[in-house]
Amino acid sequence: MAKPGVLDSDPGVMVKKALELKRELQRLVKSIVDDEDCSTETIDQAKETLCVLKELKLRKRSSLSFKLHNKSVTSCPDEFRCPLSKELMRDPVIVASGQTYDRPFVQKWLNAGNRTCPRTNQVLSHTVLTPNHLIREMIEQWSKHQGIELSNSVQYIDEEGLNEADREHFLCLLKKMSSTLSDQKTAAKELRLLTKKHPCFRVLFCDSADAIPQLLKPICGSDSFGSVHPDLQEDIITTLLNISIHDNNKKLVAETPMVIPLIMRALRSGTIETRSNAAAALFTLSALDSNKELIGKSGALKPLIDLLEEGNPLAMKDVASAIFNICVMHENKARAVKDGAVKVILTKIKNQIHVDELLAILALLSSHQKAVHDMGDLGAVPGLLRIIRESACERNKENCVAVLQTICLYDRSKLKEIREEENSHKTISELAQNGTSRAKRKASGILERLNRVVNITHTA
Numbered sequence: 144m145a146k147p148g149v150l151d152s153d154p155g156v157m158v159k160k161a162l163e164l165k166r167e168l169q170r171l172v173k174s175i176v177d178d179e180d181c182s183t184e185t186i187d188q189a190k191e192t193l194c195v196l197k198e199l200k201l202r203k204r205s206s207l208s209f210k211l212h213n214k215s216v217t218s219c220p221d222e223f224r225c226p227l228s229k230e231l232m233r234d235p236v237i238v239a240s241g242q243t244y245d246r247p248f249v250q251k252w253l254n255a256g257n258r259t260c261p262r263t264n265q266v267l268s269h270t271v272l273t274p275n276h277l278i279r280e281m282i283e284q285w286s287k288h289q290g291i292e293l294s295n296s297v298q299y300i301d302e303e304g305l306n307e308a309d310r311e312h313f314l315c316l317l318k319k320m321s322s323t324l325s326d327q328k329t330a331a332k333e334l335r336l337l338t339k340k341h342p343c344f345r346v347l348f349c350d351s352a353d354a355i356p357q358l359l360k361p362i363c364g365s366d367s368f369g370s371v372h373p374d375l376q377e378d379i380i381t382t383l384l385n386i387s388i389h390d391n392n393k394k395l396v397a398e399t400p401m402v403i404p405l406i407m408r409a410l411r412s413g414t415i416e417t418r419s420n421a422a423a424a425l426f427t428l429s430a431l432d433s434n435k436e437l438i439g440k441s442g443a444l445k446p447l448i449d450l451l452e453e454g455n456p457l458a459m460k461d462v463a464s465a466i467f468n469i470c471v472m473h474e475n476k477a478r479a480v481k482d483g484a485v486k487v488i489l490t491k492i493k494n495q496i497h498v499d500e501l502l503a504i505l506a507l508l509s510s511h512q513k514a515v516h517d518m519g520d521l522g523a524v525p526g527l528l529r530i531i532r533e534s535a536c537e538r539n540k541e542n543c544v545a546v547l548q549t550i551c552l553y554d555r556s557k558l559k560e561i562r563e564e565e566n567s568h569k570t571i572s573e574l575a576q577n578g579t580s581r582a583k584r585k586a587s588g589i590l591e592r593l594n595r596v597v598n599i600t601h602t603a
Contacts (some may be wrong), residue, residue, distance in 0.1 A: 164196045184497045223282050226262050227252065231286075234307060235279050237382050240265040243275045254346065255390060269352050313337075317357040325374065327361045331378035334358065338385035345389040346397075347473040355399045357380060363401055368408040377417040378407050384424040393427070397434040403441045410446035418450055419458040426465035432472065439475035452487045454496060463500035467507060476511040484508065485517040493526055499539060502530070506542040509549040519550050524560045532570045537579050544574055544585040551592055558593055565593070 166511055171189040174179045204558035219231045225245035234246040240260035246253075252261055253270050261266060292386035319330035348354045356363075362371050362379055383406070387396050425443060428434045438556040440445075444466065451462045466484065469475050485508065488501045505523075508514040527543040534540055550557050564570050571593075 145261050156478045159198050161196065164192055168192045168196065172505065174177050175361045196553050219287070223278070223285065225249075232278070232282060232371055235275040235282065237275050238272065241265040241267050243278055246272060250346075250350070270349060271351055291461070309343075310347065314346065317354060320360050324375070328372065328375050328378070331361070331375055331382065335378040335382045335385065338382050342389065345392060348386045349389070350394050355386075355396060357382075359401055359405060362405060362408075363558075368405075369412045373414045373417070375407065376413050377420070378423065380406070380413065380417050381420045382428060384420050387424050387427040390430075393434060394544065395429050397428045397431070397437055402441060403438060405448050407441065407443050410443070410450055415457050419455075420460050422447060422450065422458060422461040422465045426468050428463060428464065429468040432448075434473060435469055435472040436468055438473060439478050442478075444475065444479050445467060446449075448479065448484050448487055451484075451491070454491065459497050460500065463504065467500070467504050470504065470507050472509070472537050476514065480508060480511055480514045480517065485514050486521055489523055489526070491520070492530075498530070498534075499536065502542040502546075506545050509546045512553065515549050515553045518546065519554045519557055524550060526558050528532050528561070528564045528570055531574055532568055537582065540574060541579055541582045541585070544571070544578070544582050544589070547571075548589050551589055561589060564591060 152403060171192060174185055175189060178185075191477050206248050223231055223249055223254075225232045225235075227248040227295060228244070229243055230245070232243070232245040235243050236246045236249065237243050238260055240263050242260050242262050242404070246263070249261070251271065258263060258267050258270070316330040316334055317327040322330075334344075339349075348358075358379060360374055364366060368376065383396065383402070386392050400401065406421045406424055409416075413421060425438055425447065429438055447462055447466050447469075450458055451466065472481050488505055488508075492498055492505070505518070509518070524547065527547050531540050531543045537554060545562065547557075551561065561571060565572060569591050571586045574582050575590055576583075578586060
């Protein structure tokens with residue numbers, strides 16, 4: 144049997160060897176399957192045969208590519224070469240500047256965040272890539288004359304793992320979003336699965352200026368979001384979530400005029416799965432500061448807080464994550480407080496619901512004065528002290544003591560409750576001794592303030 148590394152590169156010999164190897168492999172596999180006591184040597188022989196067959200296949204493919212490459216590169220007219228790769232174009236496309244490039248190379252350029260033409264440095268008004276059918280036809284005629292059968296011999300696949308058939312299928316699915324309800328449901332379901340399993344399909348949404356509006360068309364045209372078929376609304380919103388995961392899509396998605404309003408409608412009246420994924424989409428989009436501002440100004444915090452108040456277990460984590468991310472921007476803290484976030488969060492914490500996530504939001508909001516006043520007025524201090532006393536989570540203790548320190552800073556009357564806690568349980572003193580470095584610092588700050596007030600009282 145042939146050994147790896149000693150295969151002949153002659154095409155005729157390679158075909159003959161492949162047939163021999165397949166027959167040998169067939170015999171070995173039959174022996175392994177039929178014989179319960181087959182030896183490990185037989186299995187090893189089968190593995191070795193497979194390896195040789197694989198190498199033969201790779202050599203055949205490499206030989207073909209090498210011949211095509213050499214033949215095309217040495218004699219290719221300049222107008223058929225991609226300005227980026229300097230090689231014969233397989234899928235020529237036109238960018239907004241009017242220049243033609245090979246699709247995978249200019250797509251890589253755009254995916255890297257560039258928004259200029261590589262050749263002219265002109266700022267591109269859009270990133271839509273238009274097939275250059277004239278150049279493609281000329282390349283195919285030239286290739287045929289040269290004996291290079293590009294389209295038949297090589298299925299060209301770009302860096303994202305997509306070929307032209309994938310792109311055409313993608314466009315076909317988008318077209319179906321404007322068709323019958325049955326077609327819409329089928330297309331939406333497939334787009335959801337494709338964008339979940341294959342990141343390359345997420346990239347396609349930033350290639351076309353119309354892709355996102357086409358995706359959203361079935362839920363844009365309806366006066367009531369609740370009247371849209373539940374499966375259809377869920378699949379569309381989830382697809383929107385999937386494409387938002389791709390970093391280069393975040394700005395495009397959020398700035399598409401209909402997106403944020405539709406997500407807000409989904410938060411208010413979709414199925415619970417749809418509402419949860421709508422919250423997750425806002426969380427993903429809010430990774431960009433510009434999107435945080437856009438989401439906050441749109442009023443999206445109110446439906447998020449309402450959904451948090453409802454307390455459906457399926458949505459709580461996504462909602463809490465979205466609120467936290469959006470409220471990292473200071474202006475959005477005021478919006479969250481105005482929309483009643485503090486009361487809702489304290490109620491959930493009191494009921495032991497998603498305490499970790501909600502304490503993090505509370506600590507974030509505590510840098511806003513109105514939020515601190517709300518916490519004091521709503522009786523937050525005893526609950527926060529109880530968590531410090533009973534919780535085993537160091538992060539929760541940190542967040543609680545950080546909030547307490549801010550409350551005491553704005554409202555000295557709350558120091559009385561802390562003093563009573565100290566007299567009964569030494570909760571803050573214990574944290575100042577054994578907490579994390581941040582918790583120790585915050586706890587020590589409270590104790591210093593407490594002692595200062597006591598000293599002033601004694602002096603008076």
